[in-house]
Amino acid sequence: MDLTVIVVLVIALAVFFDFTNGFHDTANAMATPIATGAMRPKVAVTVAALLNLVGAFLSTEVAKTISGGIIREGPGGVEITPTMIFAGLIGAVIWNMITWLRGLPSSSSHALFGGLIGAALVGAGTGSVDFSVVLSKVVFPAVLAPLVxxxxxxxxxxxxxxxxxxxxGKNQRGGFRVGQIFTSSLVALAHGTNDAQKTMGVITLTLIAGGFLTADAEPPFWVILVCACAIAAGTYTGGWRIIQTMGGGLTDIKATQGFSAEASTAATVLASSHLGFALSTTQVSSGSIIGAGLGRRGSTIQWGTAGKIVIAWFITLPAAGAVGAVCELIARLGVAGLIIDAALGVAVIVGIFVASRRKPAVQSNALEVDVAMNSVLTRHDRRVLAKKRSDELLAERRRMSDESPLFGLGAEEEVR
Incomplete structure (x- = not known):
């Protein structure tokens, strides 16, 4: 098969991955403001899409880490072919779709890295991967960033x-709900500066491997534009399964907690983008939500859900790497191998999409109730219902406080 055709196929698959990254990671910015009622669902995803688009143009440091850091592709290094990148992308896309179906906020970034590394190891050997960059720019930030x-x-x-x-006064802590609009928007902007660049880096790496760019080239403008539009389009589609998990499956988010979590996420991701760390915004956002949940006395963390998310974090890179490695083995058959890889990828993606239609997300947690409320109730109705819920919770805590004085410390504080 002609090299140019292969490069075009790889770029198309990379853009599709960028799209899946968008709807997979919408929850990073908009799960908490939707859960607290600070923003309506459609408004939230629209704002996130626009800011992801803008953020993609602000920096290219992360793209450079991928195109010329993790995988060695230039003179003096081991050459990686577009076919290997194609195999790695299939591994990343398949893992993204699987975790989306399960509603798990896994790392799209680590799925991408895992797929590329797995394919490169099989296709070009251990010398094709710069493990020092993997440790310094991927592994260490993945461990430290959620904790910080x-x-x-x-x-x-x-x-x-x-x-x-x-x-x-009457407003009490309502100002934090307004503040969430700004902090969640900042997270969406930060997501664009980090995650969109990963696909830019992959496409640039493909162009370098195909001989269309020099080894030290930066992402061309058209690559930045295409990737920005793809991640924005994916973000706009929602990704409601993961929004449900992060907005209501980890802890009962209040406006104050949501504001704190989003501010922490935005600061961490923006700093990492500036330093060129290919960070997982999903991991940072999940860590922030858990930290904010622990910061409110009386709140409950769903440690079972948190445990599943952490497990997904640990297995994402090797799982995507295994799929990428298998796809690279198949691709070694030549044109027939590429066709088989493409067919398998399409079959898995279509199968997962069909499964998602047959088994829609179960409406069982607080976030989904809030999504339904925002869809059918007027602003006045939502305020009345929210006030009623708050009063009922406060009355219940006061009753328990009377029965057990130790329980009631700060009871009124915790319902706000």
């Missing part, structure tokens, strides 16, 4: 509740 973001969100939540311990 969670700690910052915990401290921010504690400070926010401490400062507003005795709210004055």
């Amino acid at each position: 973001a969670g700690l910052v969100a915990f401290v921010a939540s504690r400070l926010a509740y401490r400062i507003t311990r005795r709210p004055v």
Whole structure:
């Protein structure tokens, strides 16, 4: 098969991966403001899509890490072919679709890295991967970033509740709900500066491997534009299964916690983008939500759900790598191998999509109730119902406080 045709196929698959990255990671920015009622679902995903589009143009440091860091492709290094990149992308896309079906906020970034590394190891040997860059730019940030973001969100939540311990006036802590609009928008912008660049890096790597760019080339403008539009389009489609998990499956998010979690996520991701760390915004966002949940006394963390998410984090890179490696073995058959790889990829993607239609997300957690509320109730109705829920919860806590004085410390504080 002509090299140009292979490069075009790889670029098309990379753009599709960018699209899946968008709807897979929408929850990173918009799960908490939707859960707290700060933004309506459609408005939230529209804002996220636009800001992902803008963010993709702000930096290319992460793209350089991928196109000229993790995989060695230039003179003096082991050459990687577009066929290997094609195999790696199939591994990443398949893993993204599987975790989306399960509603697991796994890392699209690590799926991409795993697929590429697996294919490169099989196709070009261990010398094709710069493991020092993998450790410094991928593994260490993956371990440290969620912990740092969670700690910052915990401290921010504690400070926010401490400062507003005795709210004055009718609005009480309503200002945090308004603040969520800005912090969640900042997360969406940060996501564009980090995640969109990963696909830019892959396409640039493909063009370098195909001889269309020099080894030290930066992403061309058309690559930046295409990737920005693809991730924005994917973000706009929603990704509601993962939004449900992160908005209501980890903890009962209040506006104060949502504000703290989003501010922590945005700060961590923006700093990482500046340093060229190919960070997982999903891991950072999940860590921030858990930290913010721990920061509110009386809140409950669903550790079972959190455990599943952590397991998905650990197995994402090797699982995608295994699929990428198998696809590269098949691709060695030549044109027939590429056709088989493409057919298998399409079959898995279509099968997962059909399965998702047969088994829609079960409406069982607090976030899905909020999504339904935002869809059918007027603003006044939502305020009345929210006030009723708050009053009922406060009355219940006061009753329990009377029965057990130790339980009631800060009861009124915790329902806000």
